[in-house]
Amino acid sequence: MGERREAGHVAHRQVAHAWAGDVFAADLDAADRVRLASANEGAEGPLPSDVLWDGYRRRLEADRDAEAVTYSLWVDWFEDPATSATAFAEVLGDDIGRVVAEPSEAVLLRARRVLECSGPVSWTVKESTYRTAVRLPALHAAVFRGLLAGFHDVYGDLEPAAALALLGPLDLPADTRHPAELRKVLASGHKNHYRSPGVWDEAVRSCS
Template sequence: MDEEAREDARRWLAEEGVTRVGEDEWTDGEHPGQRITTADVAVRWADQVFVDERLDPAGQLRLAFGLLDLLDVYWVTAEIGFPLADPEVGLSAEAHWDGYRQRLEAPEAGEALTYSLWVDWFEDARTSASAFAEVLGRDVDRLRADAPEPLLRRAGRVLEVSGPVPWPVKEPALRAAAGVPALHREVFRGLLNGYHSVYGDLEPSAALALLAALDLPPDTEHLTPLRRVLTAGHANHYRSRDAWAAATSHGSDRHGIP
């Protein structure tokens, strides 16, 4: 989160008459007696950032990310992504991904950001590989136990939602992260989501080898059933719907789909 950009977004909204008056209550200045939600603010105002002629494209993008920091609503990420598809807008893809990387490295990262990575970038076969490269893939060689904490935070957050990323694209990052004890939980979550996501992708034997390399508590929820389905050669819950039920039908392993 960029506190300065967040404050700029708050001021920009205030200039438009939009101010926060409660936990999830805002006034838009036009109807003083009415209240709107944070989601309403995002839907009504996120697109207006990119038509503010007082700002150049770089300034608009920075303000949009500030609005995301302020509101933490998924729709803001959608509006941030739309201009990339329009070459006439002149929005820098590098600046776009810089905004993602910066926030993924912050001590606190909004849920909207990682959700957008999952549903808008990683689930889309046209963008999955390039997006993964931008937010983590190019830094695989830096994933070591002594790596800077911000990089480890970014790696963990990306790996957790990497389920839909094609296995050949994400495997090098997963293998590197398996050598970093601080990332073992996130590697596990990435493998688990790779199995359970509708668009998830993993290679059972390689994923099983990665799972064996992780130092996890033996009672980690879903660990045993995941090991069982991978051992049986199953790659995805939705292509073998009965496999998970069978794997969880053994006493304490009876956990549902996460």
Template sequence: MEMQAMEDARRWLAERGVVEVNDGWVDSEAGRPLTANEVAHSWACEVFRDESLDRVEQSHLAFGLLDLLDDYWVTCELRFADRGAMGPLPADVLWDGYRRRLEAERDPEAISYSLWADWFEDRDTSAAAFNEVLGNDVERIVPGAPDALVRRAGRVLASSGPVPWDVKQKAYDAAVRLPALHGPLFQGLLASHHDVYGDLQPTAALTLLEQLDLPADLRDLVELRSVVGELATDSGASC
């Protein structure tokens, strides 16, 4: 991850009496241990109230705090700051922060969950967010694409169930060309069907499923093909 951003966040916390000790945190003034989640809930919002920093610096510091704590709540405060009365945050900084972490070898669990549960489920932000983290790079999703881009694409696809079909279809069509993305694409299609806010076009989804090279015993594969096939048939019959 971004080592300098982490160091900046560690120093910023220490200036406020929150010190990293071994594998945990301590409030040096109260003399009590803290979990990473407690630190996130207490201090992530304060980053955006630090008037000594401009919005770009606040955003970088928040991402450093995310790397340091690895806690989903930090992504919530980033979203609150972007969508709130003082927002938006600088879009290039916000989405570059997401893209970099989606490309890293380390599993960005908090970032991926944030995309799925917050940005993608919200119809006001799903299209813009998806395009920022993947859609704008569809033409680069080709055989021989850089490993970092493939990692990012896979993580976004797996979380993309709630994204409107017309927004994500080009990325889905591009992902079929890369066998390394067949697994994440399947997860995206599965979520497109099962998620409460999932969005799936049956005929197009069936065409994609038929092109995926996946283990025959993959859990849910046969069922999804069957259900989507029935939906595609019903859709065709109703036209």
């Protein structure tokens, strides 16, 4: 399992590097496009971190499809314990206070996208960001999706009691799927779908 996971991360990083220029080019000026296109292939080494994370933030805030970017965050950065803390801090954790205090359409879009794919990020890394995000109702649905992903993702991470406490104040749309089921499994102390096979199906049956 560990070897397959590491091989997968290497492959995903190679893919991410291959299309990085296409993903970020529309948001960068000409000089940064040149730096981005050549950084990973040239003799100077890997992509400069300031350009990399600025590119992610810009694309996450752009009002167009960001599936490639959120997928890259999820599998290339958030699933890897060696990179998830830095990645999460760069794309949201470091400025969640400003996002909540001074929300704009663009930063809220970025926050929602990051929260929704943050399931694999270590709970100790993301908990304070989740707690801050809960203060803003516009982010409640995204926090819920992050918690749900934390339970269901193969590499998802959460602490049941703390996650359950965060669920309490969330004001979710009436058609939100599975809040009752998530509360039930967390209240029973379960951390992850794959560590406790069958508990989710049982929760679905009991809540239906």
